[in-house]
Amino acid sequence: MNRIKTTFDELSSNDSKALITYIVAGDPDLDTTLNIMNCMVEEGADIIEIGIPFSDPRLKEFLYKKVMREHC
Numbered sequence: 001m002n003r004i005k006t007t008f009d010e011l012s013s014n015d016s017k018a019l020i021t022y023i024v025a026g027d028p029d030l031d032t033t034l035n036i037m038n039c040m041v042e043e044g045a046d047i048i049e050i051g052i053p054f055s056d057p058r059l060k061e062f063l064y065k066k067v068m069r070e071h072c
Contacts (some may be wrong), residue, residue: 007046019044024051024068 011018021040025033040048053068 004047011046018046020047020049021045022049022051024053026053027065027068 023033023036037048
C-alpha cells in the first residue's frame with residue numbers, strides 16, 4: 001500500500017478531510033524549500049505535492065518563474 005492511499009484511508013476512517021499542499025522544489029533555493037515543507041507538516045499538511053521546475057522553450061525563464069509565483 002502506498003503512502004497516499006494509506007493517508008486517505010486513515011483520514012476516511014476518521015471522517016476527516018485532507019490538507020494537500022503544493023510547493024515548487026528549489027524556489028527560491030533547496031534549503032528554503034525544505035524549511036517550508038517542514039512548516040507545512042507542522043501546520044497539518046497531510047500530503048505535499050512537489051512541483052519540479054522545467055524549462056519550457058516557449059517561455060523565457062523569468063516569465064515562467066513569475067507565472068509560478070503569481071498563480072501557484
